[in-house]
Amino acid sequence: MLMSDKKIITKNLDLYYSDNQALKNVSIEINEKKITALIGPSGCGKSTFLRTLNRLNDTIDNVRIEGEVKIDGVDIYDKRVDVVSLRRRVGMIFQKSNPFPKSIYENIVYGPRINGITGKKELDEIVEKNCIRAAIWDEVKDRLKESAMGLSGGQQQRVCIARALAVDPEILLMDEPASALDPISTAKIEELMFDLKKDLTIVIVTHNMQQAARVSDRCAFFLTGEIIEYNQTSKMFTKPEKEETQNYISGRFG
Amino acid sequence: MLHYLEEELEKLKEKIIKMGSLVEEQIDNSFKALFEGDLDLAQKVISRDDEVDKFDVKIDKHCQRIFALTQPVAFDLRLIMSSLMINSDLERMGDISVNIAERVKVLLGQGELLRKMIVDDMSVKVKKIVKMSIDCFVNGDAELAKSIINFDEEIDRLDRKIFDLLTEEMRSNSDLIVPCCHILALVRNIERLSDHATNIAEDVIFLIDAKMVKHSKDPENLKPKE
Numbered sequence: 001m002l003m004s005d006k007k008i009i010t011k012n013l014d015l016y017y018s019d020n021q022a023l024k025n026v027s028i029e030i031n032e033k034k035i036t037a038l039i040g041p042s043g044c045g046k047s048t049f050l051r052t053l054n055r056l057n058d059t060i061d062n063v064r065i066e067g068e069v070k071i072d073g074v075d076i077y078d079k080r081v082d083v084v085s086l087r088r089r090v091g092m093i094f095q096k097s098n099p100f101p102k103s104i105y106e107n108i109v110y111g112p113r114i115n116g117i118t119g120k121k122e123l124d125e126i127v128e129k130n131c132i133r134a135a136i137w138d139e140v141k142d143r144l145k146e147s148a149m150g151l152s153g154g155q156q157q158r159v160c161i162a163r164a165l166a167v168d169p170e171i172l173l174m175d176e177p178a179s180a181l182d183p184i185s186t187a188k189i190e191e192l193m194f195d196l197k198k199d200l201t202i203v204i205v206t207h208n209m210q211q212a213a214r215v216s217d218r219c220a221f222f223l224t225g226e227i228i229e230y231n232q233t234s235k236m237f238t239k240p241e242k243e244e245t246q247n248y249i250s251g252r253f254g
Numbered sequence: 255m256l257h258y259l260e261e262e263l264e265k266l267k268e269k270i271i272k273m274g275s276l277v278e279e280q281i282d283n284s285f286k287a288l289f290e291g292d293l294d295l296a297q298k299v300i301s302r303d304d305e306v307d308k309f310d311v312k313i314d315k316h317c318q319r320i321f322a323l324t325q326p327v328a329f330d331l332r333l334i335m336s337s338l339m340i341n342s343d344l345e346r347m348g349d350i351s352v353n354i355a356e357r358v359k360v361l362l363g364q365g366e367l368l369r370k371m372i373v374d375d376m377s378v379k380v381k382k383i384v385k386m387s388i389d390c391f392v393n394g395d396a397e398l399a400k401s402i403i404n405f406d407e408e409i410d411r412l413d414r415k416i417f418d419l420l421t422e423e424m425r426s427n428s429d430l431i432v433p434c435c436h437i438l439a440l441v442r443n444i445e446r447l448s449d450h451a452t453n454i455a456e457d458v459i460f461l462i463d464a465k466m467v468k469h470s471k472d473p474e475n476l477k478p479k480e
Contacts, residue, residue, distance in 0.1 A: 209325075209327070210325055213327070237327045237328060237331075238327070238328060238331060238332070238464070239328065239464040240328050245328075246328045246329060249327050249328060250259075250326070250327055250328055250329070250330050251259070
């Protein structure tokens with residue numbers, strides 16, 4: 001595979017919460033326009049790792065990071081990197097949907113407005129385009145002025161995805177995006193991930209093994225802050241290389 | 255959930271082992287009936303095929319249930335997949351033992367010809383390969399499975415040798431054409447037993463080493479582990 005196919009590369013990444021080491025020597029290459037799943041038991045460091053990819057850990061006190069995280073070959077922890085612009089390029093979806101207490105429309109145009117887009121026609125177009133991309137348009141097109149808080153959990157999550165997409169990110173980080181949703185809403189999120197990977201690189205943390213198997217192209221298994229195995233998902237779920245992987249994915253521990 | 259899965263897999267394995275011994279017994283009895291001209295025993299083999307068929311369905315249903323309820327992966331997935339394939343081979347072997355038993359009547363009194371055509375030698379070898387194939391599943395022994403695949407070639411050579419012996423016999427004594435034709439068909443059946451045993455060995459290699467060796471001509475796959 002050509003170097004240019006690697007969107008994110010981390011090398012010897014260590015992360016400490018005070019004296020507690022949460023990530024140990026994590027080196028991984030994440031392919032562009034593919035879905036990469038991070039799996040592992042609670043506390044293994046997968047969400048911490050995800051948050052290093054858009055420097056969300058910067059907001060936590062006493063976090064120390066060593067090693068490299070490069071996106072398109074640029075070290076995102078370099079002093080010259082503008083964190084706001086980084087987070088525009090690297091969007092994030094959380095486990096619990098977190099719409100702003102505003103209308104559906106205002107949720108989606110929030111980012112573009114901050115980025116200086118003010119024209120109504122342009123903003124309308126952004127709302128429509130990204131609601132379609134997030135597979136929520138048909139459900140909200142007649143109620144865009146209503147509060148996003150009145151939507152169901154699954155709809156709120158897709159509005160959050162539309163909001164994240166509205167600033168045209170290149171990477172979407174998803175931290176258990178469907179764990180609080182029913183199977184139909186989950187299926188919708190998974191289907192839209194397939195559509196989104198035509199344009200975006202997606203990294204998803206999930207506790208649902210079947211979800212990791214269904215949606216991802218590659219899968220990284222984390223255990224106590226280390227990557228135990230990183231492989232093609234089809235290989236990971238049929239012929240894992242490490243015994244720990246076999247034990248975890250078949251539910252024997254974790 | 256985990257406890258449930260492990261229990262189910264253990265039960266499935268037990269069922270395959272039971273199916274294996276049932277089919278092995280059917281094969282042994284069909285050979286015994288053939289060489290001893292025992293029509294009652296041949297009939298017993300034919301009647302007992304129903305039991306084999308029922309067991310076959312039972313195992314298929316069990317596999318389906320585990321798939322549906324536990325979404326198995328990795329080794330667990332391979333165990334269920336190989337159980338399905340092995341079950342199907344065992345059921346076919348059961349059918350073949352019936353084919354052998356059905357031929358006992360037309361070959362009554364041909365014990366000497368059968369021995370002259372070394373069919374008894376072949377039956378001993380085939381019984382051995384069948385036993386080995388079931389043993390390698392029971393013990394999860396991929397190395398034994400690899401040796402079975404090589405052993406099958408020995409049986410194929412014996413099959414070709416018997417073919418030559420039969421054609422020679424038919425040429426020199428036209429009175430023996432009819433029994434020789436029956437033996438020819440019989441030997442074809444016996445050889446198929448060995449092929450099914452080989453399939454089981456390939457499934458065990460898939461189960462243990464996660465390698466698909468069926469239809470593969472690559473000798474690397476059959477090398478013993480260092």
